[in-house]
Amino acid sequence: MTRSTTGRRPWLLPFVLLSALALLLGACGSDDDSSDSDTTEAGATDGADGDVVKAGFIYIGPVNDGGWTQAHDEGREAAAAALEGEAELIYKENIPEGPEATQAMQTMIDDGVKIIFANSFGYGDAMKELAAENPDVKFEHATGAGTLDNFATYYGAAEDTIYLTGIAAGAAIPEGGTVGFVAPFPIPEVIRHINAFQIGVAEVNPTATTKVVWTNTWFDPTVERQAADSLIADGVDAIASGQDSPASGEAAKAADLPFVGYDSDQSENLGDIWLTASLYHWGDYYTERIQAVIDGTWETHEYWGGIHDGFVSLAPFGPTVTQETKDLIATRQQELVDGDFYELTGPLVDQDGTERVADGVKMTLPEILAMDWFVEGVVGNPSA
Numbered sequence: 001m002t003r004s005t006t007g008r009r010p011w012l013l014p015f016v017l018l019s020a021l022a023l024l025l026g027a028c029g030s031d032d033d034s035s036d037s038d039t040t041e042a043g044a045t046d047g048a049d050g051d052v053v054k055a056g057f058i059y060i061g062p063v064n065d066g067g068w069t070q071a072h073d074e075g076r077e078a079a080a081a082a083l084e085g086e087a088e089l090i091y092k093e094n095i096p097e098g099p100e101a102t103q104a105m106q107t108m109i110d111d112g113v114k115i116i117f118a119n120s121f122g123y124g125d126a127m128k129e130l131a132a133e134n135p136d137v138k139f140e141h142a143t144g145a146g147t148l149d150n151f152a153t154y155y156g157a158a159e160d161t162i163y164l165t166g167i168a169a170g171a172a173i174p175e176g177g178t179v180g181f182v183a184p185f186p187i188p189e190v191i192r193h194i195n196a197f198q199i200g201v202a203e204v205n206p207t208a209t210t211k212v213v214w215t216n217t218w219f220d221p222t223v224e225r226q227a228a229d230s231l232i233a234d235g236v237d238a239i240a241s242g243q244d245s246p247a248s249g250e251a252a253k254a255a256d257l258p259f260v261g262y263d264s265d266q267s268e269n270l271g272d273i274w275l276t277a278s279l280y281h282w283g284d285y286y287t288e289r290i291q292a293v294i295d296g297t298w299e300t301h302e303y304w305g306g307i308h309d310g311f312v313s314l315a316p317f318g319p320t321v322t323q324e325t326k327d328l329i330a331t332r333q334q335e336l337v338d339g340d341f342y343e344l345t346g347p348l349v350d351q352d353g354t355e356r357v358a359d360g361v362k363m364t365l366p367e368i369l370a371m372d373w374f375v376e377g378v379v380g381n382p383s384a
Contacts, residue, residue: 060120067244075282097122156305166200180231212380274318
């Protein structure tokens with residue numbers, strides 16, 4: 001799924017702890033560490049101008065962050081393999097929002113890049129300005145909002161898979177227990193993810209709660225570890241994370257508590273404490289959109305993926321997840337695909353006991369993209 005204090009994902013619209021990485025300034029970027037890295041390329045193409053099409057990727061974090069940016073770069077690598085001989089895919093990592101992002105994208109344009117993908121919400125203003133100035137270049141904004149003729153946005157319904165991970169967490173803790181949730185920013189994207197998670201927890205453990213600690217960063221392993229350790233010290237029964245690094249999982253492993261991840265499959269590293277995670281799959285999207293530029297068929301859109309098209313999925317289950325829990329998750333997942341179930345359907349009551357969504361009413365996409373309240377059972381301040 002905003003960065004800049006709210007950066008990477010929209011306020012409207014995943015293994016080893018990376019302790020040696022420099023702290024990323026503001027919203028996970030690093031002014032000192034921005035870099036122009038790895039280029040994947042291949043030979044000539046049959047494209048309209050006879051040249052290899054160049055595609056550029058702007059990343060808010062490092063490609064080895066064990067989370068959000070790494071997942072995007074794995075998607076880039078998949079697209080490079082699929083488009084071998086037709087496209088050259090380059091990237092710049094650790095690009096802060098603001099003037100540095102504008103400069104990085106302008107450099108790509110000057111180098112002949114014909115389509116630019118950027119993975120942080122805070123890049124939006126720079127992208128739209130450059131789109132207006134460069135009508136022959138296509139711009140694609142992950143988690144962005146709004147479109148132009150040459151500016152598209154893309155994201156998806158991770159709340160659905162996060163809800164499913166909540167079922168795994170609720171089944172893994174004692175009756176009436178608490179899951180500690182390490183969360184980045186109090187923005188609608190993260191709030192709806194936490195709400196969906198708690199709804200999953202409560203489905204199998206009705207009196208269980210989810211306790212939230214805000215880190216105010218997308219990627220800072222030290223801060224994330226401190227937040228997880230504080231929840232553990234408070235006596236939570238499991239840890240969940242909405243962060244970009246594996247730090248929370250490392251804290252859970254040290255405390256031998258069940259763990260739900262985000263953005264990456266850490267099952268091989270976390271062993272018995274691992275439950276599952278919500279994952280994004282960017283490769284097909286990147287392949288299709290670059291292919292459209294090659295073919296001259298690219299059009300703007302607001303893409304919203306989901307379980308149904310493979311954009312989001314669950315990581316493998318850990319060894320302690322029971323068959324009964326797996327079966328329930330599989331049933332709910334199919335119901336989500338078929339449209340027979342949606343976790344954000346009323347009655348939904350907030351922390352104060354006020355009904356926010358009436359019985360049987362399904363929240364709309366605009367409503368979930370503006371969600372600024374916690375459901376009953378979440379402990380924490382949605383505006384802190």
